[in-house]
Amino acid sequence: MRRSGRAVAALLALTLPFWLANPYVLHVVIMAGIFGVLALSLNLLLGYTGQLSLGHAAFFGIGAYTSALLTLRLEWSFWVALPAAATAAGLAGWCIGRLALKLRGAYFVLVTISFAGVVSLVSINWMDLTNGPLGLPGVPPPELGPWSLRTKRAYYYLVLAAVAASSLACKRLVGSRIGRAFVALRENESLAESVGVDVTHYLVLAAVVSAGLAGMAGSLYAHYTRFVSPEVFLFTYTVTMVIMVVAGGKGTLAGPLVGAGLFTALPEALRAVTSWQWQMLAYGVLLVLLVFFLPRGIVPALTAVRRRS
Amino acid sequence: MLAVRDVAVRFGGVAALDGVSFEVRPGTITSVIGPNGAGKTTAFNTITGYLRPTRGEVTYDGARLTGLRPSAIARRGIVRTFQRTSVFPALSVVDNVRVGLHLSGTAGLLEVLLGRRRLRDEETRLARQADEIVEFVGLRHRRAEIASELPYGEQRLVELGVALAAGPRVLLLDEPGAGMSAPEKGVVSGLIRRIRDQGATVLLVEHDMRMVMGISDTVIVLNGGRVIAEGAPAAIQAHPDVIRAYLGSASA
Numbered sequence: 001m002r003r004s005g006r007a008v009a010a011l012l013a014l015t016l017p018f019w020l021a022n023p024y025v026l027h028v029v030i031m032a033g034i035f036g037v038l039a040l041s042l043n044l045l046l047g048y049t050g051q052l053s054l055g056h057a058a059f060f061g062i063g064a065y066t067s068a069l070l071t072l073r074l075e076w077s078f079w080v081a082l083p084a085a086a087t088a089a090g091l092a093g094w095c096i097g098r099l100a101l102k103l104r105g106a107y108f109v110l111v112t113i114s115f116a117g118v119v120s121l122v123s124i125n126w127m128d129l130t131n132g133p134l135g136l137p138g139v140p141p142p143e144l145g146p147w148s149l150r151t152k153r154a155y156y157y158l159v160l161a162a163v164a165a166s167s168l169a170c171k172r173l174v175g176s177r178i179g180r181a182f183v184a185l186r187e188n189e190s191l192a193e194s195v196g197v198d199v200t201h202y203l204v205l206a207a208v209v210s211a212g213l214a215g216m217a218g219s220l221y222a223h224y225t226r227f228v229s230p231e232v233f234l235f236t237y238t239v240t241m242v243i244m245v246v247a248g249g250k251g252t253l254a255g256p257l258v259g260a261g262l263f264t265a266l267p268e269a270l271r272a273v274t275s276w277q278w279q280m281l282a283y284g285v286l287l288v289l290l291v292f293f294l295p296r297g298i299v300p301a302l303t304a305v306r307r308r309s
Numbered sequence: 310m311l312a313v314r315d316v317a318v319r320f321g322g323v324a325a326l327d328g329v330s331f332e333v334r335p336g337t338i339t340s341v342i343g344p345n346g347a348g349k350t351t352a353f354n355t356i357t358g359y360l361r362p363t364r365g366e367v368t369y370d371g372a373r374l375t376g377l378r379p380s381a382i383a384r385r386g387i388v389r390t391f392q393r394t395s396v397f398p399a400l401s402v403v404d405n406v407r408v409g410l411h412l413s414g415t416a417g418l419l420e421v422l423l424g425r426r427r428l429r430d431e432e433t434r435l436a437r438q439a440d441e442i443v444e445f446v447g448l449r450h451r452r453a454e455i456a457s458e459l460p461y462g463e464q465r466l467v468e469l470g471v472a473l474a475a476g477p478r479v480l481l482l483d484e485p486g487a488g489m490s491a492p493e494k495g496v497v498s499g500l501i502r503r504i505r506d507q508g509a510t511v512l513l514v515e516h517d518m519r520m521v522m523g524i525s526d527t528v529i530v531l532n533g534g535r536v537i538a539e540g541a542p543a544a545i546q547a548h549p550d551v552i553r554a555y556l557g558s559a560s561a
Contacts, residue, residue, distance in 0.1 A: 177410075181408070183400065188396065188397050195412070195471060195475035196411055
């Protein structure tokens with residue numbers, strides 16, 4: 001039953017651009033995919049190691065800028081710039097992980113917020129490199145052999161592949177001794193240490209992988225919108241990611257993707273039916289209701305229902 | 310052999326341990342007893358790296374443990390449990406034990422991400438080992454239940470299973486019988502004996518004198534941060550300083 005469900009979902013995902021002709025809707029789906037990768041990345045830290053990073057937009061932005069600069073200034077291929085963006089963000093994650101070694105909870109949150117603030121200031125003020133607030137226009141679309149992934153339809157498949165690869169990576173991590181070490185760090189740190197889990201090592205590892213995934217999402221974003229500006233560091237991006245993870249179900253594999261889909265589509269759907277003020281109000285009310293009725297998130301609630309039936 | 314040499318721990322002006330030395334013979338059950346505040350748990354924390362002594366050192370087979378992180382000490386085979394129940398609350402019993410098996414696994418990040426076939430064999434082996442340990446501590450009927458939802462006594466067994474999973478050569482148990490009923494204590498005593506018989510050394514802190522005298526090969530008595538007596542259970546029970554220490558603390 002579950003296998004056939006999965007096959008149907010895969011078939012739907014693979015054929016989607018053919019029956020979903022509306023380019024605007026396809027755009028929303030692509031953005032949901034990019035946010036899906038971001039939410040998966042944040043979930044590794046927040047859901048599994050239990051550490052809240054409120055600077056996740058920094059890793060996203062570092063990936064976007066790295067990829068944009070490498071392709072614009074050095075004319076590197078997108079296919080090299082993408083892993084380079086993930087690596088650059090991963091390095092930043094390593095720095096944060098090392099810095100935050102002894103910090104947990106609120107202090108970890110503060111370090112990540114400050115880090116995002118600093119990176120954002122750099123992007124605004126280092127005119128020679130980043131072109132400051134004007135941003136970097138003209139980021140080239142990826143080329144695949146003779147084809148340019150300029151169309152939404154082609155880009156959809158690129159993002160789909162990225163979502164699939166990220167999900168697989170998260171699934172493998174979580175099912176391994178590494179994922180168990182992450183969870184042990186969340187559940188009971190001193191007990192984890194007592195059985196030989198080097199807690200600091202795994203915290204740094206989680207930060208690196210998480211930041212690397214966010215950097216990859218940043219690169220995908222840069223080559224999709226073809227424009228990068230300091231706006232990629234906006235705190236709202238981080239907050240959106242947190243909402244997606246928490247509402248979808250932190251510490252689950254499907255939760256972040258469900259959250260990303262819902263909270264990318266929702267503002268768009270609301271925009272279609274009502275004015276801006278009412279949009280924000282409706283968004284807020286829905287969020288409060290979700291947290292109130294499904295405190296552990298949508299996916300855990302669905303799992304519980306299925307188990308009962 | 311685990312050796313504690315002239316260890317002192319000061320918290321501000323208070324000496325929790327004041328020049329403690331003892332050795333734990335391999336393959337024995339050694340108990341540390343003493344009135345509240347005698348420094349028993351401090352000694353455990355110092356041995357396992359949760360506390361740094363102000364003076365002195367702990368060695369295992371001649372190698373210095375003092376200064377190492379708890380996880381590094383666990384890697385050398387010295388594994389502890391905690392005085393207050395300490396499990397991974399949201400995980401099932403068997404998943405608790407699987408975390409404990411961390412050191413038995415070898416999978417690294419790249420291997421995991423690439424999904425190497427060898428890992429599947431390793432996971433199968435770890436799952437089997439976890440089941441064996443759950444069986445050993447007598448929790449097979451609770452295997453899939455969430456640890457924090459178990460009754461207190463069974464949570465302590467989970468904790469024991471987690472520690473055993475780490476493959477201890479020396480197992481330090483901090484009040485394994487605390488809060489347990491008499492029959493449960495009997496079960497734990499039996500398990501501790503079996504652990505010793507399988508070749509591990511057990512060092513335990515325990516208040517229940519019946520349990521201590523029943524299973525220990527050697528008893529070490531701490532009082533006021535010092536060792537005041539050491540010997541076989543029978544000798545300790547007759548030791549005048551020990552009797553005085555206990556009566557003194559009882560009347561205080």
